[in-house]
Amino acid sequence: MIRREGKVGRGLRPRSVVYTSLDFLVGSGRRKTLLPLSPAMATGDDGHGLKEVLVTFKKCLTDNQEVLLDPYLEGWKGLVRFLNTMGSIFSFISKDVVTKIQIMEEFRSSERKDSYVSLQSMVSYELSNDLVDLKKPGDHPASGCRTILRLHRALRWLQLFLEGLRTSDTDSRTSVLCTDAYNASLANYHPWIIRKATTVAFYTLPTRDAFLENMKVGTHEEAVEMLGEALPSICEVYDVTQALYSQHNLLDLP
Ligand SMILES: CCCCCCCCCCCCC/C=C/[C@@H](O)[C@H](COP(=O)(O)O)NC(=O)CCCCCCCCCCCCCCC
Numbered sequence: 001m002i003r004r005e006g007k008v009g010r011g012l013r014p015r016s017v018v019y020t021s022l023d024f025l026v027g028s029g030r031r032k033t034l035l036p037l038s039p040a041m042a043t044g045d046d047g048h049g050l051k052e053v054l055v056t057f058k059k060c061l062t063d064n065q066e067v068l069l070d071p072y073l074e075g076w077k078g079l080v081r082f083l084n085t086m087g088s089i090f091s092f093i094s095k096d097v098v099t100k101i102q103i104m105e106e107f108r109s110s111e112r113k114d115s116y117v118s119l120q121s122m123v124s125y126e127l128s129n130d131l132v133d134l135k136k137p138g139d140h141p142a143s144g145c146r147t148i149l150r151l152h153r154a155l156r157w158l159q160l161f162l163e164g165l166r167t168s169d170t171d172s173r174t175s176v177l178c179t180d181a182y183n184a185s186l187a188n189y190h191p192w193i194i195r196k197a198t199t200v201a202f203y204t205l206p207t208r209d210a211f212l213e214n215m216k217v218g219t220h221e222e223a224v225e226m227l228g229e230a231l232p233s234i235c236e237v238y239d240v241t242q243a244l245y246s247q248h249n250l251l252d253l254p
Contacts, residue, residue, distance in 0.1 A: 049216030053078030054162075054230035060237045066118040067240055069108060073101050076151060079158070085214060089201045097154070103147045116144060119241055123248055137254050145245075146253040152241050156185040159234050165208065166227040170220070174205040 056078060059071040076097060083094045107116040115125035122144045126132045132143045140146075160181035168177060179202050187195050205211065209220060217223040245251050 050078075050082055051215070051217050051226050051230070053082060054226070054234065057230070057237050058233040061233070061240065062118070065240050066120045067237055067244075068118050069104065069116055069122065072119070072237070073104055073108075076101050086206075087204060089204050092197065093201070097151070100147050100151055103142050104144060107144050119148060119244060122148070123244060123250065127248060132250070133254055135254065143253075145250055148241070149245065149250065149253050152238070152245065153186055153189055155234065155238050155241075157181050159231065159238055160184055162227050162231055162234070165211070166224050166231070168208065170208060172208050174208050174211050175202045177208075178202045178205060
């Protein structure tokens with residue numbers, strides 16, 4: 001049983017994250033139907049630790065600095081599995097990520113799949129074919145460019161949170177680390193209601209020690225060491241994507 005830091009988590013009954021139309025749907029609201037998840041993705045119980053997940057981001061970058069979409073999505077799927085072990089209060093967040101992963105996977109299995117091999121090829125293909133709503137929502141509400149932008153902003157949160165976790169004292173509160181990382185990144189793009197729900201969910205996060213254990217990487221020291229090894233590739237993927245989006249003026253897509 002994971003020990004919780006705040007009051008909100010007490011008395012929570014674990015339930016597997018199974019998406020139904022009755023669940024609180026957050027996000028664009030453009031896709032109301034979610035495809036069923038594999039049991040591992042739904043419960044988070046795949047027996048793997050966070051190391052394997054974070055290492056996946058290493059595989060994203062090619063020698064010529066292209067970000068490959070398949071490992072990028074694999075990394076996100078692993079993060080969703082991990083998030084699902086944190087309790088059902090986070091299901092509104094994992095649902096949103098799953099929806100975005102599914103949008104991207106559909107591109108990767110469409111007849112235009114070759115245009116979505118990397119973020120660079122996706123940007124080039126979607127822009128040259130006018131497939132992106134640049135100023136306001138229009139005919140392309142779920143373009144690859146805007147969908148990846150949402151995940152890209154979340155990757156910044158992950159980077160800041162993991163760095164906080166890595167460098168903090170043993171008695172630091174994960175809810176504070178998480179809130180600080182959120183306020184410095186994603187919160188700037190979320191409306192009040194999402195910020196509120198998110199901050200409440202953060203209060204249920206386990207203690208730093210329990211969190212490190214849940215990563216299944218070995219001792220706390222080993223977990224911290226692993227974060228130090230994994231973070232540079234996450235930062236690199238973030239920086240390359242940021243430069244790509246900045247170069248094409250895509251950082252504010254609606
Ligand atoms: C471990 C605690 C996890 C805390 C997660 C912190 C991130 C909080 C994000 C809150 C998102 C709320 C849900 C809805 C968001 C959408 O409105 C919004 C905009 O999308 P739209 O333009 O299509 O409408 N979506 C987004 O901004 C994307 C959010 C993606 C959140 C990804 C969170 C991944 C969490 C992975 C946890 C893994 C932790 C590992 C650490 C060791």
